[in-house]
Amino acid sequence: MxxxxxxxxxxxxxxxxxxxxxxxxxxxxxxxxxxxxxxxxxxxxxxxxxxxxxxxxxxxxxxEEMPAHRAIDLVALLAFALEAQNSGGNNGVEIPTDFLENQSEPIRIENSADNALKRGIFAESLVGESEAARLLRNRLGKLRGVLERLHRNDLIP
Structure with missing residues (x-):
């Protein structure tokens, strides 16, 4: 080759x-x-x-190469961040118990954007009306459809 x-x-x-x-x-x-x-x-x-x-x-x-489970965990973190931003925002993300491997208690991750400008840019990129935010939510919605099909076919819990 x-x-x-x-x-x-x-x-x-x-x-x-x-x-x-x-x-x-x-x-x-x-x-x-x-x-x-x-x-x-x-x-x-x-x-x-x-x-x-x-x-x-x-x-x-x-x-970049990474194990497939890490890519899924990154998408999950993105979804948790979207959920947190949509519910008001800058208070951080909580990953529920047993979501990740060997996770016996919830994990709380604080928003580390160090000023209002950065927090605003981050929020706009997730829940705003920009093309990037729309694209992100659209792709997550399409992923939801694939995951629902896998679930209906008993390929995932």
Whole structure:
């Protein structure tokens, strides 16, 4: 494979989503060329997700690979933050007991934006009327539909 192929990387894609035209506000001007679900470079028996970024000359070392469960946990944290912002906001997020692995009590995370401007920008990006906020909520809504189908088919609890 040539250097322009993501299949030449140590991460082994199984499903490779062409992402350049779909990267939200960065569409068609992004370095994130693909999203991949595949086998991890750090353990070929482990499922991982990866953003595959290309500089124009080579695949970027800034591409990120992580275990799939971490990607789900990040989306969950985003959903908790959206919920907190919608209910008034700057008081933080609480992750209920047993949501994460080995979590025997709730986890409270305070909003660490250190001034009103940053808190406002963060709130607008989640619950505001900007294109980015609308895109985020729209994608979460579509994810909800997929999760509901998986649940109806007994693939997730």
């Amino acid at each position: 040539d250097e322009t192929s993501p299949f030449s990387l140590k991460h082994r894609p199984v499903y490779l989503l062409p992402y350049e035209a779909h990267d939200g506000p960065y569409k068609n001007a992004t370095d994130c060329k693909y999203l991949s679900i595949g086998l991890a470079q750090y353990d070929p028996r482990a499922l991982s997700v990866k953003t595959l970024r290309h500089t124009g000359d080579k695949w970027s070392r800034q591409s």
